[in-house]
Amino acid sequence: MAGAQTRTSYDTAAERSDALWRKIGEDPSGLRMLTGDRPTGALHIGHYFGSLRNRVRVQDMGVETWLIVADYQVITDRDVIGDIKGSVRELLTDYLAAGIDPERSTIFTHSAVPALNQLMLPFLSLVTQPELERNPTVKAELAAAGKSAMGGLLLTYPVHQAADILFCHGNLVPVGRDQLPHIEQTRVIARRFNERYAGGEQYFAPPSALLSEAPTILGLDGEHKMSKSRGNTVMLRMTADETLKKIKKAKTDSDRLITFDPEGRPEVANLLTIAAECSGRAPQEIAEEIGDKGAGTLKMYTAEVLNEHLRPLRERRAELEQDPGYLFEVLRRGNERANAEADATLQRVRELMGMVY
Template identity: 85%
Template sequence: MTDATSSQISRTSYDTAQARSQALEQKIATDPSGLRMLTGDRPTGALHIGHYFGSLRNRVRLQDAGVETWVLVADYQVITDRDVVGDIRGSVRELLTDYLAVGIDPERATVFAHSAVPALNQLMLPFLSLVTQPELERNPTVKAELQAAGKSAMGGLLLTYPVHQAADILFCHGNVVPVGKDQLPHIEQTRVIARRFNERYAGGQTVFREPDALLSEAPTILGLDGGAKMSKSLGNTVMLRMSADETVKRIKKAKTDSDRQITYDPESRPEVANLLTIASQCTGRTPEEIAGEIGDKGAGTLKMMTAEALNEHLAPIRERRAELEKDPAQLFSILRAGNERANDVANDTLATVREVMGMVY
């Protein structure tokens, strides 16, 4: 297969996914009944504004629009590419705090943890029979995670990460998965697993529906040091839990350039554009409009305007977060309730899988 042919297939696949995503958005706007969203995060600590603008705010939008919402605390994924996992329980607590603070509502959303739902993880066994080693090794996200971890040998859990993610989505019959373009290979792998299971084990009956990606138009927030993304380990983030003063200090240290005339040019001036994007996300104004208002007042004015907009936008979230931190027992109570719901659904799904595979004795 030539590079041109491969590129065309990729382009065609993306166009198809985009068309399905647009159809999903139309259904969400008119009649979200029957839609179940599965999304989540690895619990590696508290979340930052990259998470918030990139995904959390969109999850709340979908929840509020009436889409049934399932949020995964992917604690097993912490051990996929790390030799030192740290305080997982503490990280889960931080994650739950941020979820609720931004507006995930446990009365309308099921929040659950990987390790607490055995039947979900048991689905990996039949699902693994439906994929090949080369298919897993070609997954670009798996390659990127291996590189980010600085390892040369791939562990078994990382190799099978796309299958685990398929189990996450299919156990609860999720059909809406909000992702960026770079995550599409995972959704396509999940669709393939669902299709192959139905064909191989269920005689063509639909046990698993093929889920659709809801492609996010959320902006990518760069690290304040100009890095490709925010990372807690690099200290180039603004955490949701930070105080207003800490936020101002972080934004003041953000990398910009020497040109006093502020313009929105993501290609040539990515660091300046990043601050304008953050301010835009907080205020609802366009980056170009904000840049025009600042004009030749320089990076100092841009940083102060961005910090003020960010603090104003995050103030109610931080207030709720402070209240939630006072009662960690309540946070874990919410998680246990979500785990119970997830187990009920997972057990039903596994029972169906065993029945169609002829494994009920």
């Protein structure tokens, strides 16, 4: 029964996502995308191909875009946060280098928008402890952090994400399948707020997930997701030579004949996927072309097309690194706009709750 319910839930989300893609293509007016990242340092190609490139695409198609630098989320499952300001700067650099346009997109930080975080209180009144504990993404985050006891901030992580989305009335959230439980929790919170506090008025519109067909890029070990902590990444900021050295060390197998077999040969398939994303070719076509020339040829080809694909981004990144003042000015302007939006939302929430004295 649980499996059937999961499939039905995914199918419903997929239908809503398909409708959103059609609307974006026909008329993106009225759509507002909320997305973002935890600032844990510079981004790698897994981030880029998995989400960042798609965000730029949606922005360029005319959807109003809000990006949250979720600095408070860094402390949800970490005891040491490190150089948080440096990590924020690296994230800003990658955003702008990849094509996020601060004239069309609002970039802001959790910690700089008090009214956003104050929405957590009424939102927490709308969920139960068992609902939060059942969230599979929270369980996965706890396991990834290697902890046995769940902190209060991690437990309420889905509610914080709901505040991130709803404070600016975001109605489109690009996510992968594994993040759908968070979107559903946000939809539940929006509906319950409208029913309990807004007298049935749809003040908060339940947002929809925008699902992407972007492939999952594994780390260079071919076994795990790309992760800086595992050292299996190609960072966007790397030089062409550093990228080549990294790709040369990627794990493959002993079969000289190159084939695209994600299940049976995940390491080789991962390199083919990266090459396909960069070249616009099908991975099967690349595999057939390389044939029995072996993994060395595949690695050289992958490094070549990856470096060429990232060349404009890296050139722009080098320029941005020379002017950190500009980066933080972009963030200051974004924080100003986010605060204005959050203040207006919180004021209306207080009015609906009868808490304006």
